[in-house]
Amino acid sequence: MLITLLSHQWKSFWRSRSAGKGLAVQLFLGFLVLYLLAVAVGLGFYLNTFIQKTFPGKDVVLVFCGFILYYFFADILMRFLLQDLPTLTIQPYLIQNIKRRQLISFLNIRSLFNFFNLLPLLLFIPFSVVIIGGKFGAAASAGFLISIFFLTVFNHFLILYIKRKIIVNAWWMVGFFVVFVGLGLCDYFNIFSLTNISSIIFSKLIYHFWLCFIAVALAAFSFINNYNFLLKNLFLEDISGKSKCRESTEYAFLDRFGNMGELISLDVKLLLRNKRPRTALLLSAAFLFYGFIFYKPEAIANGNYGFLLMGGIFITGIFIINYGQFLFAWQSSHFDGLMAGNLHVRTYIKSKFFLLTAVSTVIFFISSLYGLLTWKIIVIQAAAYFYNIGINTVIVGYFATRSYKAIDISRGATFNYQGLGASQWIYSLFVFLVPMAIYLPFSLLINKWAGIFALGIAGLISLLLQDWWIGVLTKQFFKRKYLILQGFREK
Amino acid sequence: MITVNNIGKAYGGVIVVDITQLQINVGETIGLVGNNGAGKTTFFRLLLDLIKADRGEILSKEKNVATSEEWKNYTAAYLDEGFLIGYLTPEEYFYFTGKLNNRSKPDVDEFLKTFDLFFDGSILNSGKYIRDLSKGNQFKVGIAACLLQDTEILILDEPFANLDPSTQMRLIKMLKELQEQRRMTIFVSSHDLSHVTDVCSRILLMEKGKIIKDQTTTEETLKELEQYFKV
Numbered sequence: 075m076l077i078t079l080l081s082h083q084w085k086s087f088w089r090s091r092s093a094g095k096g097l098a099v100q101l102f103l104g105f106l107v108l109y110l111l112a113v114a115v116g117l118g119f120y121l122n123t124f125i126q127k128t129f130p131g132k133d134v135v136l137v138f139c140g141f142i143l144y145y146f147f148a149d150i151l152m153r154f155l156l157q158d159l160p161t162l163t164i165q166p167y168l169i170q171n172i173k174r175r176q177l178i179s180f181l182n183i184r185s186l187f188n189f190f191n192l193l194p195l196l197l198f199i200p201f202s203v204v205i206i207g208g209k210f211g212a213a214a215s216a217g218f219l220i221s222i223f224f225l226t227v228f229n230h231f232l233i234l235y236i237k238r239k240i241i242v243n244a245w246w247m248v249g250f251f252v253v254f255v256g257l258g259l260c261d262y263f264n265i266f267s268l269t270n271i272s273s274i275i276f277s278k279l280i281y282h283f284w285l286c287f288i289a290v291a292l293a294a295f296s297f298i299n300n301y302n303f304l305l306k307n308l309f310l311e312d313i314s315g316k317s318k319c320r321e322s323t324e325y326a327f328l329d330r331f332g333n334m335g336e337l338i339s340l341d342v343k344l345l346l347r348n349k350r351p352r353t354a355l356l357l358s359a360a361f362l363f364y365g366f367i368f369y370k371p372e373a374i375a376n377g378n379y380g381f382l383l384m385g386g387i388f389i390t391g392i393f394i395i396n397y398g399q400f401l402f403a404w405q406s407s408h409f410d411g412l413m414a415g416n417l418h419v420r421t422y423i424k425s426k427f428f429l430l431t432a433v434s435t436v437i438f439f440i441s442s443l444y445g446l447l448t449w450k451i452i453v454i455q456a457a458a459y460f461y462n463i464g465i466n467t468v469i470v471g472y473f474a475t476r477s478y479k480a481i482d483i484s485r486g487a488t489f490n491y492q493g494l495g496a497s498q499w500i501y502s503l504f505v506f507l508v509p510m511a512i513y514l515p516f517s518l519l520i521n522k523w524a525g526i527f528a529l530g531i532a533g534l535i536s537l538l539l540q541d542w543w544i545g546v547l548t549k550q551f552f553k554r555k556y557l558i559l560q561g562f563r564e565k
Numbered sequence: 566m567i568t569v570n571n572i573g574k575a576y577g578g579v580i581v582v583d584i585t586q587l588q589i590n591v592g593e594t595i596g597l598v599g600n601n602g603a604g605k606t607t608f609f610r611l612l613l614d615l616i617k618a619d620r621g622e623i624l625s626k627e628k629n630v631a632t633s634e635e636w637k638n639y640t641a642a643y644l645d646e647g648f649l650i651g652y653l654t655p656e657e658y659f660y661f662t663g664k665l666n667n668r669s670k671p672d673v674d675e676f677l678k679t680f681d682l683f684f685d686g687s688i689l690n691s692g693k694y695i696r697d698l699s700k701g702n703q704f705k706v707g708i709a710a711c712l713l714q715d716t717e718i719l720i721l722d723e724p725f726a727n728l729d730p731s732t733q734m735r736l737i738k739m740l741k742e743l744q745e746q747r748r749m750t751i752f753v754s755s756h757d758l759s760h761v762t763d764v765c766s767r768i769l770l771m772e773k774g775k776i777i778k779d780q781t782t783t784e785e786t787l788k789e790l791e792q793y794f795k796v
Binding site (some may be wrong): 418 | 581613614615616617634637638640642645646648649650651652653654656657660661662664665666668692694696698714741
């Protein structure tokens with residue numbers, strides 16, 4: 075039975091509508107996955123040399139040991155944001171004569187076929203076998219392999235459990251973030267160090283093989299926990315939360331903006347009530363933490379402002395990039411209605427600008443907390459912010475008028491390339507190139523601050539011209555209106 | 566009200582709409598009949614400027630619908646689910662449409678009261694988003710949102726197809742009232758010949774994109790149509 079179910083999954087993957095479409099996209103994705111895997115394997119084999127070079131004079135094995143838990147910690151966040159729940163796939167089977175335990179086993183096994191489960195194995199196995207095995211013998215090597223494998227399994231089912239819990243009760247999400255961010259902050263401010271804990275545990279593992287059974291026990295616990303939860307909640311109503319009563323919401327403060335306000339509140343509801351846009355929103359929130367990666371004390375001390383600026387553009391502009399790349403396509407399912415409705419295209423486009431600007435402003439203010447590190451970051455982020463709301467919004471709007479692919483907003487976003495067309499790929503290039511084109515001449519001819527100010531001022535000027543830009547984009551829209559409409563109708 | 570000049574549309578070499586001349590006057594109720602692929606929906610889409618015509622033009626109040634946005638002020642349409650916003654509750658959708666047409670919330674509430682019978686208790690306060698409603702109920706939402714707009718032109722694509730029998734009767738009654746009391750110009754396409762001849766004052770029979778019959782409804786019309794569609 076399990077085999078039959080898995081073969082159905084295989085078919086559904088290859089026969090899905092998006093799978094057949096766009097050979098170029100398929101090829102690109104294939105190469106991307108192959109490339110990532112190759113990088114992981116390469117990195118796995120190269121890890122030894124890499125550690126020696128990066129941390130000269132340190133014990134390679136100790137550094138490696140310190141890295142393992144750190145990886146699995148980051149892995150949890152990555153999975154939380156990107157790993158999908160395999161829920162809907164069982165819907166047609168619930169009414170068939172299949173035992174529930176079989177279905178749950180199927181769900182669990184099916185979920186294991188996941189990119190995130192392959193990654194740690196590829197990354198850690200070569201080192202564990204070659205270096206650990208070479209230095210400390212087969213037992214130590216086996217201990218590492220077993221630990222890494224079962225830690226992967228532990229993470230996998232832990233995330234599935236948390237995600238399922240969140241569907242039932244949204245407070246779990248808050249709890250998850252509080253715990254995760256709390257641990258992250260503790261590590262960042264050296265209250266305790268994940269690296270140290272990790273290196274202590276794993277260097278013990280070298281000599282005490284039995285320690286790897288802790289990982290096995292953890293994995294077993296998280297598997298059984300998830301299994302029991304599913305057994306109790308397999309009914310669709312419970313899992314998809316459909317029995318929930320939907321209430322009407324009105325945002326009174328948007329009333330004063332007339333039709334535009336109405337469109338904005340429509341967008342807000344779109345963001346909050348649909349899976350894929352919600353993920354985009356969540357990702358934007360998660361990107362706020364990228365400051366800890368970009369705004370390194372070394373980068374600030376070395377005057378590496380170009381790098382900081384890039385970080386600032388990403389952090390303050392992530393919503394524009396993420397949401398804006400499908401600016402109109404989010405509404406593809408009811409675009410016919412919008413275009414036939416009593417609504418001017420100009421107002422429609424204006425409402426999009428308003429939304430992008432408003433959310434970016436909120437992100438800008440929150441991310442200004444990084445200013446606690448140094449005032450320079452505030453200035454850099456302000457320049458990035460003005461660039462984003464002044465220029466990036468226009469670029470994103472322009473590409474939106476050239477994007478003809480529909481999106482199913484109810485589906486997850488991870489590795490979901492539905493709706494991606496040439497214009498999105500080109501746009502992702504522009505995200506880098508345009509700010510660089512403004513920044514580089516000034517920073518090379520005068521100095522880095524001149525480049526930063528140039529970017530900010532260019533953004534401000536463009537912002538003042540926003541009304542004019544909206545006119546331009548409206549014209550662009552009308553040029554390709556039918557193409558957009560036709561594309562959106564082809565689901 | 567509406568003038569169609571030599572409009573044509575083809576998909577991949579197949580002609581879908583091909584109308585040389587058509588004049589629709591204020592207050593007429595037009596029934597569009599024809600088998601699948603006759604071009605009824607495509608014609609509606611052209612009327613609403615949702616697809617680009619290969620040639621010709623459609624004038625609404627003497628203005629080309631493809632170049633002016635004015636027709637949106639006095640035209641309401643419901644073709645399919647693509648006109649509904651799935652993640653809104655029905656109430657939110659009505660307020661949204663109301664707002665775009667300058668109708669205040671209390672105004673909309675007042676209007677919805679007259680739809681109690683039509684909704685049959687399964688639309689308002691149902692605690693569901695539109696995407697979770699059944700096909701028939703979604704259709705009711707779409708039609709009500711159209712009527713809410715208080716417009717001069719109303720376009721409905723196969724409104725009877727998804728409705729239960731009592732709602733079909735109610736819709737027929739409403740359409741007749743709209744025509745009589747407000748002189749609304751109405752377009753209805755349908756496969757239900759008796760309904761369409763009951764409601765409409767003028768019937769257009771389409772075949773492969775062409776209007777092959779254009780006549781005022783008389784008592785003979787139903788029989789003639791049945792004759793045409795006979796297998």
